[in-house]
Amino acid sequence: MIGRLVVVGAGLIGGSFALALKAAGAVKTVAGLGRSAEAMARARELGIVDEICDTPQQALRGADLVLLAAPVGQTGPILDSLLPYLEPQTVITDAGSTKCDVVAAARQALGPRVRQFVPGHPIAGSESNGPDAAMAGLYRGKKTVLTPLPENTPADVERVAAAWRLCGSLIHTLSPEDHDRVFAAVSHLPHLLAYALVDDIAAKPHADLLFQYAASGFRDFTRIAGSSPEMWRDISLANREALLTELDAYLAQLTTLRHKLAAADGRGLELVYANAQRARQAWIEAIEAGSPPQQHRDTE
Amino acid sequence: MIGRLVVVGAGLIGGSFALALKAAGAVKTVAGLGRSAEAMARARELGIVDEICDTPQQALRGADLVLLAAPVGQTGPILDSLLPYLEPQTVITDAGSTKCDVVAAARQALGPRVRQFVPGHPIAGSESNGPDAAMAGLYRGKKTVLTPLPENTPADVERVAAAWRLCGSLIHTLSPEDHDRVFAAVSHLPHLLAYALVDDIAAKPHADLLFQYAASGFRDFTRIAGSSPEMWRDISLANREALLTELDAYLAQLTTLRHKLAAADGRGLELVYANAQRARQAWIEAIEAGSPPQQHRDTE
Incomplete structure (x- = not known):
């Protein structure tokens, strides 16, 4: 059971992750953090997020799992903003379609705390965007590729893998390259x-x-x-x-x-x-x- | 009502044309002529053709409408083989995806009888081939482009257009070029x-x-x-x-x-x-x- 999930971006990818975990009864609270107040309000209307957070500090308090679901170019700035409030039990993962740059950005932003970041990429999506496109079944039967870092603990990698499995996804592992x-x-x-x-x-x-x-x-x-x-x-x-x-x-x-x-x-x-x-x-x-x-x- | 329709090729395109006209109650007899005895036998099993013809002579006797539904490179040789048996009431059309070459091949093969050839292209298909892929609804709501020749009579163009309309298709007209x-x-x-x-x-x-x-x-x-x-x-x-x-x-x-x-x-x-x-x-x-x-x- 995930006590507190934070989705950074509650559109198609982040929203579907939250909905799938809710449908599986695997999460207590979903907190949303994002650029667009409008999209977040819509995500709450749709039951994707339970709580809208205005700041990383508010979002990360007591967080078990954080999913970054924003365009990959924002990975560095988002992690920079999260680092000061990152608690020791929290695992961060992402859903970016590229991994070498995400890993590089994570190393630069997080330093040694990069051990808490398990990179991932669910091979699913749609040409539709935003919270209205999110659906609990998006990842069912689809692959999720994890590209774990040498710094990650096996237990943290498994926590991320388990969450994706609860979404119905099949876990594959590749190097970022x-x-x-x-x-x-x-x-x-x-x-x-x-x-x-x-x-x-x-x-x-x-x-x-x-x-x-x-x-x-x-x-x-x-x-x-x-x-x-x-x-x-x-x-x-x-x-x-x-x-x-x-x-x-x-x-x-x-x-x-x-x-x-x-x-x-x-x-x-x-x-x-x-x-x-x-x-x-x-x-x-x-x-x-x-x-x-x-x-x-x-x-x- | 089309008394006798000949489909040259009874695969996806020719077969669907025959099935659609049969479903509309618009054709009495469908005769099939083709390279593959196996495909023709299958087309008869599926109720696409009523009669398998071994020769153009046999196929064209009493024909009202002929649809060429074979790869466009065969247009010339097929029309060469049909010409000696082409009766004056017969209108030939085709379903080729290119039109300039088809028109050129038709002029060369048919000479002045090219007036009986109304070129066409139904904008429908599938990546599946053969008689088993044929279906009565293939052309429903889809465009069929006719590229009539100056030699065609308006009545013959209308006969071809009417047949496609009975398949549920919308008629458009363009020059071959x-x-x-x-x-x-x-x-x-x-x-x-x-x-x-x-x-x-x-x-x-x-x-x-x-x-x-x-x-x-x-x-x-x-x-x-x-x-x-x-x-x-x-x-x-x-x-x-x-x-x-x-x-x-x-x-x-x-x-x-x-x-x-x-x-x-x-x-x-x-x-x-x-x-x-x-x-x-x-x-x-x-x-x-x-x-x-x-x-x-x-x-x-």
Whole structure:
């Protein structure tokens, strides 16, 4: 049982964590701390938080667990503000989509108290934001990746893992570096590509005509371009090196494909398309064989 | 009432057309003609076709309407094979995703009889293929673009339009050139980009690890990479010029975005992301305001 949970940010990610733990009967009090008084008031209306805190001091008094659920670029300043009031029993975790930068910011902000910070990343989300998008089932059947630090005690890591398990999530462990390389390829790059395509089309003089004929293939391809620009700006910057590596590999791949297309190399194009189709099919079959059906549409 | 409908290809597209017209009580007999005896036998089992034809001669006898529903690269050879048996009352249409090449192939194959060919493109589909994927409701609420020829009689164009309307489809008219430019941007390019991403990831030494953490943002982004490689090879080649133009514009856009990322230009990245998010949101709102809810997942 978590006596006092603090969510820093009570939107989709923080709000769903609170709702899931409440639904599991695993938390007594949820305190909310955030930039937007309006969002916090809404989170209280929705039963996500029980108490709205105006200051870190108020929020952290007697806290067992703190979840940072704000854009990753704010990790350092938020931890700076929490440190003076951080009690010895409190464990802090986060839900950031990048981990190397979060760990670096945590080390810088917390110093030796970084042992109380267990970095994490639930692989779930939605292109919708804010408290109204939060739901108790968001993490059910989804992976949560923890990237524990050498300084963390096994007991603190387990407290964070247990909380995510109570949300229905499956715990995986990676190093921060591996985490960031993996998500640069399968999440951050696709977001950048989708944003680029929609911006490219929207900037054309005949954009209205184009959008009129865009159908659901386009809708699904670009769904992740509906995600929060601020959040994805922070992720792009935070994971810049790995994202550049993936982007360059993709640009090289696209350039090769462009040559095949320009040369009317049907066989070459079909090989790439067929390889992609096969790989995706194998992936889908592995998901269907190994995991419960996915009920929510995520953007990690 | 269509006395005799011939579907050349009784998979997702041709099969759904036949099923929709049958459901509307608008067709007496559906004859199937196709490369794969197995698929045709399955189409008869499923009640899609009433009669399997071994030859164009057999298929075309007494035909009112013929739908070509095969990869666009086969349009010319199929029309060559139909011409000797084409009766004066028969109207041929097609469901190809490109139109300039289809029109060129039709002119070359049919000569003056091209007046009996009304080109079309239903903006609906699925990443699933074959007769088992066919469904009567596939075209409900979806656009069908006709690109009529100067040689077509208004009555023949209307016969094709009426058949699609009976499938629940909304008729739009474009020139073949406008059609191909529009779909290069909103359909053909996204397919190529999705195939390229999956192939790129599948070729990496740690592909298994990457796929393990790919979530539903990736799944939706790459859904169209589950489409038929042969079909999309043909579409890519058929609309090569327009697709190259769109691909080059996109490569330029990506290169600009790469510079912003390399320069850690957070403001520049956020502007692109925010513009894309806004444009997509406006598009989604326009769809929701103006169209019936979409029930199927299309790849056009």
